[in-house]
Amino acid sequence: MMRSLYSGVSGLKNHQVRMDVIGNNISNVNTHGFKTERVTFQDMISQELQGASEPNERIGGTNPKQVGLGSLIAAIDKIMTQGALQTTGKNTDLAVSGEGFFVVKDGDKQFYTRAGAFNVDKNGFYVNPANGLKVQGWNSRLDESGNKYINSAGSLEDIVIPLYSKEPARATQNVDFQSNLNASVAAVPPDATEEDIQRYINDPDPRQRRGHVTSINVYDELGNTRQMGVEFYKMRENVWKMRFKLEDSSQVSVDVSGTGGENTSVSGNTELEVSFTPDGKIISVSDGVDSQTTGKLKADISFRIPGNPTAQKFSLNLGEAGLVGGITQFSSDFTTKAVKQDGYPMGYMESFSIDNTGTVTGVFSNGVRQPLARVALANFTNPAGLNKEGDTMYSSSLNSGEANIGEAGSQGRGKINAGLLEMSNVDLSDQFTDMIVTQRGFQANSRTIVTSDQMIQEVLGLKR
Incomplete structure (x- = not known):
């Protein structure tokens, strides 16, 4: 009893x-x-x-x-298990779809959570506003060329989202050309004067036109806009001339060898010859002294601006020899133009977005989009073995396994969804x-x- x-x-x-x-x-x-x-x-x-007994020849065994x-x-x-995802419309709210935990830190203490109601504090730190713990990940860095990148193999750090910060001006380093020169037009006579050439290029009658004019805005180191004009005209069969003008610049020089204005043999040269195969593919570019016939065909334009004695330079990317990705020569309308350049003026960060990999991308007033940071995720061999620490946070235990921290969407980690919270x-x-x-x-x-x-x-x- x-x-x-x-x-x-x-x-x-x-x-x-x-x-x-x-x-x-x-x-x-x-x-x-x-x-x-x-x-x-x-x-x-x-x-x-009473214990169990073994059966023998006389009687059977008994159970205990x-x-x-x-x-x-x-x-x-x-x-x-996964909770339902609820739309909040707040771009700082995050939810994990799949396995993984956000990593937050209090000094040297590291915690893990599925609750992604985060915000940006007055100093730009990405935090949990309920307790002030800082969200962990990797901030962007500048490479040798001045481009921003994120090293997800590096150590974790407090994520910073610098709202209204400045993005410095970037001088143009590359200008890409694409599309087509009309192979059907006649060549400009070799004895044509400059006046004749301009008439052939700009003739209002497309049937009489023997050239093409295009332009693109490029930027110097201070972010000033300068219009680069380019004139194309046909010299002879499968050979075209390119002539360059750069607004408000002096000592403009185009150079195939890549020495900029330093090569005195072509100093002040503003013309290139571009050759094509009979089937319309670009095969060479020449400045009259040096030429390129293989690989990616390009030339460098160097120039000086008032008040700056240092020459500035950017590359003209015309296409790859034997391919049709850059400038081509087919019997179609003129469409050749400079389609892309990588410079921009100074701008202020106005907003940001977070994608499925957790990458925070800043949107600046000059139209530039730059990676700012990437949110880290941690997964565990046995997530049910985590210790509960309050505030919907966990810490690792002897049976949870070590945190495997990395990018969302890799090594079994789920995807990050911005503007949602997990219920x-x-x-x-x-x-x-x-x-x-x-x-x-x-x-x-x-x-x-x-x-x-x-x-x-x-x-x-x-x-x-």
Whole structure:
């Protein structure tokens, strides 16, 4: 009878713990990033009244006689299934679709969370505004050419999003040409004067026109805009002349050898000859002294601007020899133009966006988009083994495994969704059903104690 009393007590305690867990699940039904928990029971050690016996020639074997001493809590498991994603429209809110946790830091302490209700503080740090913990990832760096890149193999650092910061002006370094020169037009006579050439290039009648004019804006080191004009005209079959003008610049020189204005043999030269195969593919470019016939065909334009004695330079990319990716010569309308240049003036960061890889891209007033940072994700061999630290955060434990930190979308890590938050994965119908079962189990165990008490009273009443 005493055994049944203690068995009933163990049942009461265990069902009370199960009710505590259910209550915690229900209270967090609307907590972003919360993961529901469950309690599993196992029976306690059993007292052996008689051991098992082995069968022999006369009689068969007998089973052991054991009396159980109650129940134990086997585990309180975290159910790490995906919660539903809720749209918030706030671009600093993040949700993980798939495996992984955001990494946040408090000094030297590192925590992990699925709750991505983040914001930018006054110093530009990307933080959890509820507790001030800083979101971890990798900020962008400048390479030797001045281009921004993100090294996801580096050490984690506090993410900084510098709203309204300046993006310095960048001088044009490359101008790309594409499209077509009309192979059907006649060549300009070799004895044509400059006036004749201009008339042939700009003739209002397309049937009489023997050339083409295009322009593109380029930028110097201060971000000043300068219009580069280019004139094309046909010299002879499959050979065209390119002539360059750069607004408000002096000592303009075009050079195939890549020495800029330093090559005195072509100093002041502003013309190139471009040759094509009979089937319209570019095969060479020449400045009259040097030429290129293989690989990527390009020339350098060097120039000086008032007040700056240092020559500036950028490259003209005309296409690859034998291919049709750059300038071509087919019997179609003139469409050749400079389609792209990589310079820009100074600008201010006005907004930012976050993509599925967690890359934060800044949008500047000059139209430039630059990578600013990348949010890190961590996954674990056994995420259910993490320790709960409050504030919907976890820390690693002896059984969770070490955090495997890297980019979203790689090595089993999920994708990041901006403008959404992950809801709790608590299922109320399951919780209320478990509540009913737990209540009945608690009541049944209380009956065990009451009945055992009545039996003890009967024993005590035997002597009256």
